[in-house]
Structures are given as C-alpha cells and as structure tokens.
Amino acid sequence: MPEYAIIQSILNGILLGGLYAIVGIGMSMVFGIMGLTNLAHGDMIILSTFLCIFFVTQLIPNIFLALIITILIMMALGFLIQNFLVNRVLDKGGEPALLVTFGVSIFIQNVLLMIFGADAQVVHTQLAAINIITTKFFSVSALYLFNFIVALLVIGVLHCIVYYTYFGRSIRATSDNVVAAELMGVSTKRIYSYTMCLAMVSAAIAGLLIGMTFISYPSTGTQYLIIAFGVVVIGGMGSLIGTLLGGIILGLAQLLGAYFFGAGYQALTGYIVLLIILTVRPQGLLGTAIRK
Amino acid sequence: MKAVLQIQDLSISFGNNHVLKSLTFDVMPKEVLGVIGPNGAGKTVMLNILTGTLQPTKGKIFFQGENITHKSITERCRMGVGRTFQVPRPFEKMTVFENVIVAGVYGGGLVEKEAQKRARGIIDKIGLSPKINWFAGKLGLLDRKRLEIGRALAINPKILLLDEVAGGLTESEVVEILGVVQAVKKQGVSVVWIEHVLKTMREGTDRVLCLAEGRNIVCGLPEEVMSSKEVLDTYLGVDER
Amino acid sequence: MGSINWRLTLKISSLAVLLAIFCAVPLWNKEYITMVFMLIFLYMSLGHMWNLLAGYAGLVSLGQQIFIGIGGYSLAVITELYQLPWAVGLAIGGLLAVIFAMVISQPIFKMRGVYFTIGTWIVAEALGVFFSNWSYVRYARGFNITVSYRMSTTEVYYLALAVGVASMALVYVLLRSKLGLALMAMRDNESAAETMGIELYKTKLKCFLIAAFVTGITGGVLYLYIAFISPSAAFGIDWTVAMVFMVIIGGIGTIEGPIIGAVFFVLIKQFLYDYPGISLIILGVLAIVIILVAPKGIVGTLNDRYGWELLSPRRRG
Numbered sequence A: 001m002p003e004y005a006i007i008q009s010i011l012n013g014i015l016l017g018g019l020y021a022i023v024g025i026g027m028s029m030v031f032g033i034m035g036l037t038n039l040a041h042g043d044m045i046i047l048s049t050f051l052c053i054f055f056v057t058q059l060i061p062n063i064f065l066a067l068i069i070t071i072l073i074m075m076a077l078g079f080l081i082q083n084f085l086v087n088r089v090l091d092k093g094g095e096p097a098l099l100v101t102f103g104v105s106i107f108i109q110n111v112l113l114m115i116f117g118a119d120a121q122v123v124h125t126q127l128a129a130i131n132i133i134t135t136k137f138f139s140v141s142a143l144y145l146f147n148f149i150v151a152l153l154v155i156g157v158l159h160c161i162v163y164y165t166y167f168g169r170s171i172r173a174t175s176d177n178v179v180a181a182e183l184m185g186v187s188t189k190r191i192y193s194y195t196m197c198l199a200m201v202s203a204a205i206a207g208l209l210i211g212m213t214f215i216s217y218p219s220t221g222t223q224y225l226i227i228a229f230g231v232v233v234i235g236g237m238g239s240l241i242g243t244l245l246g247g248i249i250l251g252l253a254q255l256l257g258a259y260f261f262g263a264g265y266q267a268l269t270g271y272i273v274l275l276i277i278l279t280v281r282p283q284g285l286l287g288t289a290i291r292k
Numbered sequence B: 001m002k003a004v005l006q007i008q009d010l011s012i013s014f015g016n017n018h019v020l021k022s023l024t025f026d027v028m029p030k031e032v033l034g035v036i037g038p039n040g041a042g043k044t045v046m047l048n049i050l051t052g053t054l055q056p057t058k059g060k061i062f063f064q065g066e067n068i069t070h071k072s073i074t075e076r077c078r079m080g081v082g083r084t085f086q087v088p089r090p091f092e093k094m095t096v097f098e099n100v101i102v103a104g105v106y107g108g109g110l111v112e113k114e115a116q117k118r119a120r121g122i123i124d125k126i127g128l129s130p131k132i133n134w135f136a137g138k139l140g141l142l143d144r145k146r147l148e149i150g151r152a153l154a155i156n157p158k159i160l161l162l163d164e165v166a167g168g169l170t171e172s173e174v175v176e177i178l179g180v181v182q183a184v185k186k187q188g189v190s191v192v193w194i195e196h197v198l199k200t201m202r203e204g205t206d207r208v209l210c211l212a213e214g215r216n217i218v219c220g221l222p223e224e225v226m227s228s229k230e231v232l233d234t235y236l237g238v239d240e241r
Numbered sequence C: 001m002g003s004i005n006w007r008l009t010l011k012i013s014s015l016a017v018l019l020a021i022f023c024a025v026p027l028w029n030k031e032y033i034t035m036v037f038m039l040i041f042l043y044m045s046l047g048h049m050w051n052l053l054a055g056y057a058g059l060v061s062l063g064q065q066i067f068i069g070i071g072g073y074s075l076a077v078i079t080e081l082y083q084l085p086w087a088v089g090l091a092i093g094g095l096l097a098v099i100f101a102m103v104i105s106q107p108i109f110k111m112r113g114v115y116f117t118i119g120t121w122i123v124a125e126a127l128g129v130f131f132s133n134w135s136y137v138r139y140a141r142g143f144n145i146t147v148s149y150r151m152s153t154t155e156v157y158y159l160a161l162a163v164g165v166a167s168m169a170l171v172y173v174l175l176r177s178k179l180g181l182a183l184m185a186m187r188d189n190e191s192a193a194e195t196m197g198i199e200l201y202k203t204k205l206k207c208f209l210i211a212a213f214v215t216g217i218t219g220g221v222l223y224l225y226i227a228f229i230s231p232s233a234a235f236g237i238d239w240t241v242a243m244v245f246m247v248i249i250g251g252i253g254t255i256e257g258p259i260i261g262a263v264f265f266v267l268i269k270q271f272l273y274d275y276p277g278i279s280l281i282i283l284g285v286l287a288i289v290i291i292l293v294a295p296k297g298i299v300g301t302l303n304d305r306y307g308w309e310l311l312s313p314r315r316r317g
Helices: A002-034 A041-059 A063-092 A094-116 A142-164 A166-176 A178-183 A188-213 A218-235 A240-261 A263-280 B043-051 B073-079 B096-107 B112-125 B141-154 B171-186 B198-204 B222-227 B229-235 C002-028 C031-056 C065-081 C086-108 C114-132 C146-150 C153-176 C178-188 C190-195 C200-226 C238-250 C257-271 C276-293 C297-306
Strands: A131-134 A139-141 B005-014 B017-027 B032-036 B058-063 B081-083 B159-163 B190-194 B207-212 B215-220
Touching: A002 A041, A002 A139, A002 A142, A002 A166, A002 A188, A002 A218, A002 A240, A041 A063, A041 A094, A041 A188, A041 A218, A063 A094, A063 A188, A063 C276, A094 A218, A094 C114, A094 C238, A094 C276, A131 A142, A139 A142, A142 A166, A142 A188, A142 A240, A166 A178, A166 A188, A178 A188, A218 A240, A218 A263, A218 C114, A240 A263, A263 C086, A263 C114, B005 B043, B017 B043, B017 B058, B017 B215, B032 B043, B032 B198, B043 B073, B043 B081, B043 B159, B043 B190, B073 B081, B073 B096, B073 C190, B081 B141, B096 B112, B096 B141, B096 C178, B112 B141, B141 B159, B141 B171, B171 B190, B171 B198, B198 B222, B207 B222, B207 B229, B215 B222, B215 B229, B222 B229, C002 C031, C002 C153, C031 C153, C031 C178, C031 C200, C031 C238, C031 C257, C065 C086, C065 C114, C065 C146, C065 C200, C065 C238, C086 C114, C086 C146, C086 C200, C146 C200, C153 C178, C153 C200, C178 C190, C178 C200, C190 C200, C238 C257, C238 C276, C238 C297, C257 C276, C257 C297
Parallel strands: B032 B190, B032 B207, B081 B159, B159 B190
Antiparallel strands: A131 A139, B005 B017, B005 B058, B207 B215
C-alpha cells in the first residue's frame, strides 16, 4: 500500500521525535544552564549504548539492571568531567570549554573503537519485532511507541525536578544570574557538576533506547550530537516542551525526506532542515535563546 | 558656530526599561563637554548609541550635519568618531606601537608607513614613548587608559568620546589624564567626557551636562551645574569621591 | 641598526639552509622518512589554515573537511573520469573549494559562535551523505585515484613541500600585511577592533576564503598520496580533529604553533601507526591537558617565558 506509506512515515517521524528529544534533552539542559555546548554529548550517548550492551551480554542478562549500572557510571563520569575538566575552563570564555569537550568526544570515540572494535553493535530486544497496532493504513511499532513513552516520562520527571525541588530552584537561579546565585549561597560550579550528572542520566537512557532501535558504531556519536544540537536549536535551550517539539520536527524531516527522496537521504534532509533553521532563525524556532 | 555633534530626541528602551528619554544636546567644536550623573543614569548607554553599538528606539544623531543614526560602528569611526572603553580593551598580545598603528591604518585610513609616523607622535603625546615596544597586556591601569586615548586619537577623530577615563585612578594619575585631555582639546578635537568623579569634571571641562534617569536635567558651565539645585538633589546622599 | 641587519641575515640564511635540507630529504633515499616529512608539510598547511580561522579570525570551524573532500574529489573526478593531468585536478579543487566557501558563507556567517562551529560541521556531514548518494561520484564506493600509482613518493613530497612552504609564507605575509594588523587586533579583542574601524565581516570572509582555497589544494595533494577516496573518509571529522589538536598543542594564535603541532601530530601518529585509536587518545588527552594548564600551547608558553619568537610579525617602534 505505497499510497498509505506517507501516513506511516509521519507516524514514525513523530514517534522517532520522542527518541530524539531524549537524545537532545541533556544537551539542552547543559546549554541552557551553563552556556556550554557539550560536543561530547553524542559520544556519551553511544558510550552508554556500549556499556548497556556490555553489561547485558557479559554480566547480567537483565536490561533494567544493566541500565541502572550504566546510569550510575555515566553520572560519575559526567561529574568527573565537569568537575575536573570543564569547570576549570568555563570562565575563560566559550572556546576553551568547547574544545575540551571536543577532546573528550574524540577520546571516548577512540576508546570505544579500541575496546569494541569498529563492528556494529545492537541491544537485542523482543520489542523490535512486535507491532502494537496493525491496520490497513499503518502499524505502530512497539519499540517506537516505547521510546516515545519513555521520552514523555523522562521529560516529565525532569520538569518536576527543575520546578518542584530545591535543587531545581538552585539550577534555575544559577541559569538566570550567576552572580546573584552565588550571593545567595549557591555554589554554581557544584550546580554545574550536578547538572551534568542529570544530563548524563538522560544520556544513559537515550543510549539504551538508541541501542535497541538502531545499529551503533563507535563513530555514530557525531550523528547524535548533531541531532541533539538540532533539538536544542529548534526547541530553544532549556525549554523542555520545546525539546519534544524539536525532536518531532527533526524526526519528521528525516522520515519524510526518506519517503520522498529515498532512504539514503534520511539523514541529509534532517541536516538541511537544521541548516535552514539555523540560517533563518539562528536563535531557534521557539523563544529567544540568547547565548550566555 | 555649527555644532559637531547634534543629538535630537534620543530615546532607548529595553523592554519596559526606558533608559534614555528624549535626550537632546549639541557638542560644539573644540569644546570639552562633561556628562555626569549617578549610576544607571544611562551615560554608557548613551555613548554606545553614539558609537553605533546600540540602536536608539527613537531620535536622530547628526555628525557634522550628516545623519549618522543608522551608520555602522566602523563607518562612524572612519568619519571621525573616536571612543575609549570604560574598562580598557587593549590588544594585549600586540605592542603599544602596534595598537596605535591598527587604529591609524583602519580608522584613520592611512598606509602603514604614515600610520607608524602618526603613532610615534601620538605615543609621545600620551607619554608612552618609553614603553612603545611593550606588549599592551603588560601595562598598568593608567597606561592602559592612556593607550585607549592614544588609539582613539590615531583614527584622527573630530570628536572623542571618553568613558570614565579617570575612574579607578589615583589623584596624581587623574592630573596626568587631565593633561592629556587638554592636549587633545588644543588639537581642535571636541570631547564628550563621561565621568563619575565630579572633581575632574569641574577642572577639565568647558560645559557639563547632568543626566538623571535618562533625562538631561541641567546643562551649563561646570561651576553653575555643580552647584545647581538639580545636581545637588540628584547626588544627595551619593558619595562624591 | 647593525645588529638588526645581522640578525636578519642570520634568519634568512638559516631559513635558506633549512629549505635546502628539506629539498634534499628525498636524496636520503629512505622512502619512509620522505613520507613522514611529506605528511608534516601537508598537515602543517592544514594547521596554518585552521589557526588562521580559529586563532585569529575567531571562526572556530569544525567543518574544514568540507574543503579537503572537495579538493580530493576534484582530483579524483578530473583524473579518473576525464583523464586530465593531476595538476588540473588540484587547481580545480582549490577553485571549487573557494566557490563553495563563497556560497555557504552567506548563510553560515549568520551563525555566530558555537552555532558557526556546529553549522560548519553539519555542512560537512551533509556533504558526506550527499556524495554517498551521488551517482556521478560513484556513491559511497569512491574512486581509486590511479594517477598517483604512477607518481613516486619523491614527486608527491616536492608538491607537499611546495604546499607547506607556500602556506607558511602566505600566513607570514598575511600577518605582516594590513590584513594581519586587523587579524591580530580581532584575535585580541573583537569589539575594540570594530571600534578602531576594522570591518569584522569582511575580514572574516577573506580568511574563510583563503583557508578554503589552501585547504582544498592541500586536500588534493593528500589524496595524491592516499590514492583512494570515499565520502565518509573525505568528509570525515578526523581531518579537523587533526587540525584542532595540532593547533592547540602547538599554540593557537601564533605563527609557529601549527609547525610544532604538525611535527608532534605526524610523529605520534606514525609512531603508533599500528594502533590508530591510541594516537588519537594520546593526542586528545594532551590537547585537554594543554587547554587546562597551558592554554597558549607550546609556542605561546615559550613565548611568554622566554620572549621566543621564530618568525615575528612585529612592527618595531
């Protein structure tokens, strides 16, 4: 039924958008709160994917336990990187911090390459083979739906953390005004480190979902960095709802591109849509995001 | 005599914050006009509008009779609007000499050889000759402020906008800066001098304008303005350093 | 004056001796050594161009592989599909790189700061995908560049030497020129530079185009040596990774930085040739450490401590 394929593309695009939102949300938080563009974000996601795969295949066949261990490791890693590397250069202007994360990105990529080799990796799951709904016009993949629901949950939980906890208030105070926050007794550097931890939790979850949904290589981090950046740019930094919208726009752009021009152009249309948005509205589609 | 700079009905708002409210004044040839006012009166914002860093919400700026309201920063510089920054922004990894040459070549439109010649003269005038080959990053505050003025002079300005050049300096250093400004004035350059320190204004200016809450509240001879009721009211309780 | 002339003579003669030594490298008849020197010159050229952008013009681009890919593919297409000489391929590569830079400069310069950084990277990734889907360039299969089978390492070496020396001379002359004054001023403080009458946009555009041209030609020569081109490698981030690491390690915003950086980079890479991942891990760690403890790099730090300047663009008063 090729004439109905477009319905399937749109549906998948929206569901894929949920996955992209989780890919981007950590980067969005880091960008919004400390003005840092974490060029290692994509590689941190892929690192999580590989960690999950490693734990599931080598240690414990339980995927939830694997995810929890991965989350803990990623949190520790995020804290260390933020505390000992990024925080030390954050006040020296944008470039040094950017380049530090670039170095971290290349480091992670090559460590993965060394340990796991250049082969494709995937998290095996039964979800991939199941369709929840199958009609004449379209079907809903259990995996894509699962991704989307998890995305909503993660965004919801982050929303609650940012708006209803003391920690969230300190984060918001810091992102509004560093000096004032410091005067109120908030240690901004510490907040940055915790923010990175939180971002790494989202990266770890994203890593697992990516691993279940797509084939991953040590070098695929770049792809997800660009997706994450796209989500941040389209959605406006730090905006949680915008993140979801940004993910959906990118997901739709890719799958409609694939529908109209062929599967080879899926990534390309995503990139082009992103470049156009960057050119026309450099500050993002939603809100007036100003870089610190 | 025709004014060098005419500011007409200049206003600027950031959201609901109206920083300047239809400000109007003229700057005459060869005069040093002091601009005083408490913190937040809009002095630096005004300067940034005059140089083109900010666009006014309303109003016009005429420079030598030409409307420059929508001209870019570099165009204004080449026409002869020079400025200094409140916190000096030297090119730290370039020498004092090179700092002044840059301004002469780009702002003054000179070929490099002539710019070098002019730079030597200016550096002599601002008293930095012994440090001509120093990296600007190694200079102390007084020398940085001198260099700010030197660079602004190298573009061969018709008008010089000084942003708190005396701020942060000791009493004797202020005297030196006053000397430099007087020398600039003798060259026939008009000066708009923003300052927080009232004392320098009394000695170094021909006219003083007092800005408060974005309005021109009083303008006239330094002595008159300083002792006027408006200024005393504005500064009441404000510490005069 | 006497001592300055004496110094100048010393400098010029030592440069001449150095050049003579470089010209004589192939006479040594050790192909491996020749190749290492060749790579140093080519990477130095890449480093110089990235330094020009990031170190002076404030344009931190992560998309310089765009121009390597264009240079390499021009060479491949011209020599393979049209059977024309490699020199034509190199020239067209440089030309197309500039034209492409001109075309993307309009939109890409609207992006500032980190947006520019990632914007250039996205353009490179998009080009890689586009080439993989383009029948004219044989999709992702790429080309064997057969013209290079007929060239000896020595021939490519002299080309690389020419590119390396030319890029060095270009940067030196550029920094001694009027444009150089603007670039050094912008490196130190953009807003002050603008107030001194320097047009930031124009100056940045000039640098972007110059860097595109030289990087395009260098990319062509690199692919004369590599002899096989495919989209994912030609438009891969690894090229720019090399540039970034070289310039940071050597010293960003200095003339000599890219030279030192290139020597470091190529030697470490060759030394660990059998473990490609490890060399990048080491270089990555080194780059991070340098940003943290000596942000001016090797040259900048020596410069601060000992006033050491090999090739000074300074004007003396």
